[in-house]
Amino acid sequence: MRYSQLPTGRRSILAMAFAALVTGASFPWPALAQTAPARLTAEQQADVERMQAYLSGIRTMQARFVQVASNGAYAEGTFYLSRPGKLRFQYDPPAPLLIISDGTVVYSYDTALKQTTQIPVNLTPLWFLLRERISFTGDVTLTRYDRQAGVVRLTLVQTKDPAAGSVELALQSEPLALRQWSVTDGQGITTNIALTEARQDVRLDGKLFVFNENQPGGVQQHQ
Template sequence: MLRRSLLATLPALILPPGLAAAQNRPALPPADAGVVPPQARAPLLARAEAYLNSIGTMRARFLQLAQNGGSAEGTAYISRPGRMRFDYDPPEPLLLVASDNQFLYYDRELKQPSVVPVGATPLGLLLRREIRFAGDVEVLEVTRNAGFLGITLRRRDAPAEGRLSLIFSEEPMELRQWLVVDGQGRQTRVTLSAIETGMRLERGLFTFNDPTFFEQERNR
């Protein structure tokens, strides 16, 4: 079943196989182009860290592509630290919300919620209070190509959970895309557009532990 397929692969945000192929794929460079040698990484990593840590809130449109060619679009919200929301456009009835160290998967048609730990997905790295490409975060590769900076990383103590590649435009510095590869090698690519930062986001977008959350969702 389509929904069961998504739930089984939720930690990597893999799309179900029944989604239609994307018609307009983003023209961003591959993450493995222009590898930066380790001795030249430090200033690039520092700049990316500073940019990510400067983000309090973000709203953007997203296009999500699965390895099998399936695609979906919607609106993404980030409120750091700790909160993220993916609202999928119809006809997809899906909602993904991160809050309180949990990731909620909610099917609006079935009215069925499921929860996994935020730490079960590499995307949890983006929700930390302070993002550092050091310590328990291992940088696997840094690339530069055609005005884009790519940083591939994973949790040092959990390599089996997969890896995360972040793609930034350099001028101006802006997060444009991420690629999640799970422990089984399955890939999901999310490309952001119409990016806005610094706006006020209602806390109710993320507080799925509030008893009124699902009632509000039914009225959206």
Template sequence: MATDRLLRTAAAALFALAFTSPAAADNAALDDDDRAAIARAEAYLNSVTTLQARFVQLDASGEAATGRLQVKRPGRMRFDYDPPTPILLVSRGTELVYYDRDLKTATRLDWEDTPAWFLLADRVSLAPGGPYRVVDVHRAPGVLVFTAVDADAPEDGRIVVSFADRAGTLKLAGWVAVDALGQPTRVTLFNLAANQPVDDKAFVFDEPVGALERQDP
């Protein structure tokens, strides 16, 4: 289908742009067309109240994992990985729980400190002076990609977010989170459904008896 081809094209552009030097991106001046593209991306993200999709994740070592993503803004997310990957990520409110089923460990952290901010924030702000700074924009037929960093700590890494752009309508295609060491984790979305009902029970984490608690430093 044409939409699938656009999503694959957007994902390919996303992966290539994830390796753009942050320093080079910081020095690139954004023009009026870039700012208009950023405004479109911001408006699209703020129009999405719920999201459901299948995903494929590829880490820096080339290891792949698949699963199901559910989001209900603000603050609620569930990354449920397919076996044999033992990981479950659940966010409700301000806390993100990373649970390893094999190790029976639950690590808790603030989702605002993770690359998931653009999915979970009540309102996404990409304008100058906001908490996140867009340092690069890539536009091509059928594709829109932006790169953003934490305005207060750009050295902590960056997020490269990709959209399929068809007939003037954006659709989230995926993202690459690049950490402070330059290690990328790529997530590509498929069968995405936005603004459809999502049961709040999806975001409840029932911690198993005997699970070890860890607090992210």
């Protein structure tokens, strides 16, 4: 995307939006990021396994999202998830962005410039959340577990390439619910995406996850 052609405010919104899903695969990350596996008590391990099962059990989700970056950029919109593999971020105006994963490729469409950027879904930081079975072992390593005020925060990295990036998940403990995730890019900018009004196991139109060059906006899900 040619951010240099856009006003500064719009460029920062686009940059932080795309970074939240994609740039973890292609930018260096802060050298101080923790990469060693977390040492968990038996109680904490049981908690982690409960959260893995919860996330694996989510088939569909629709929610509003608020996206804030540490550089001050802000955007919001509607988030759709259909596991495995599919998601959609429908950004509200004035953010000129639409992000769709069809299960194989993530498409980022700039509605102002009419430009599309593509990347394989398995190269994005959130790929492990889109897989059929979610596990924080094997090719993903849990490096930090923290529980405070009924919220559990889990920090995860790729096992084979921990310096490639990290994602922090925030889950409400009782009842279990995914509330937020955070990604930090190679420039040290942290992007937080918080979910509100989340509904699970809802019927979603499959066309939400199809990117059409001739009609990039595609279908709109009725509320």
